[in-house]
Amino acid sequence: MTETVTLHTYFRSSCSARLRIALHLKKIHFTPVYVNLLKGEQSSPAHLSVNPSGTVPTLVVQRDSEDPVVITQSLAALEYLEDAFPDKGPALLPPTSDPERRALVRTLSQIIGCDIQPVTNLRILKRVAPLGADRAGWSKDLIEDGLRAYEAIVAQSAGKFSVGDQITIADLCLIPAAWGAERVGVDLRAFPVTSSIVKNLEEEEAVKLGHWTTQDDTPEEVRVVG
DSSP, X not given: OXXXXXXEEOTTOHHHHHHHHHHHHTTOOOEEEEOOTTTTGGGSHHHHHHOTTOOSOEEEXXXXXXXXXXXXXXXXXXXXXXXXXXXXXXXXXXXXXXXHHHHHHHHHHHIIIIIIGGGGOHHXXXXXXXXXXXXXXXXXXXXXXXXXXXXXXXXXXXXXXXXBTSXXXXXXXXXXXXXXXXXXXXXXXXSHHHHHHHHHHTTSHHHHHHSGGGSTTSOGGGOOOO
8 A cells, every 4th residue: 555645834834843743753754735824825725625724734645546534633633643653653642551641642732732822823813913912922921821831731741751751742732832932932941841841852853854944935044954
């Protein structure tokens, strides 16, 4: 059976970064399809036919002549990679024999996915601006609220990473959120355990490969070379 993996992505998208890092971590070859959010390409008929939400990322897996698997939410796509490619790379969730730790990973992931990431979403920020709010300041306050919750939990669960010493889906959500937090002026040192986890993650090759500054669609003026 042959498999073709495609990822619709945008260099600045934290949700796209989760998938980029996961695919590199599992050493799953994928073809990126770049969707420029600032140019509105996410709202094009072609993109909406793949992802009706008009967002990124979209993970598409084609196996032989079967209908493609299309997943338009990053958390669902991360769990799919774990389920569909169990022999590829490290496990992204604790074993099924440890439901408590699996629930812990999902809890941390959803703190990022539900409490932190939405306030950095371009669609949300565009709606905040006409209300007269300082977009960065508004995001910063809400991100810090989410990070306080994250810190309180990982203070009890962290090893090298968020839940022990193995990278999990929680870490794949955390690291792009940390990049976004720093962009709006959040001082991660206020969250010492989380900050230490972020530093450990940034040493990982898959994280470097998935970083927003290293993508082919990253503008030249902010790209890291080498």
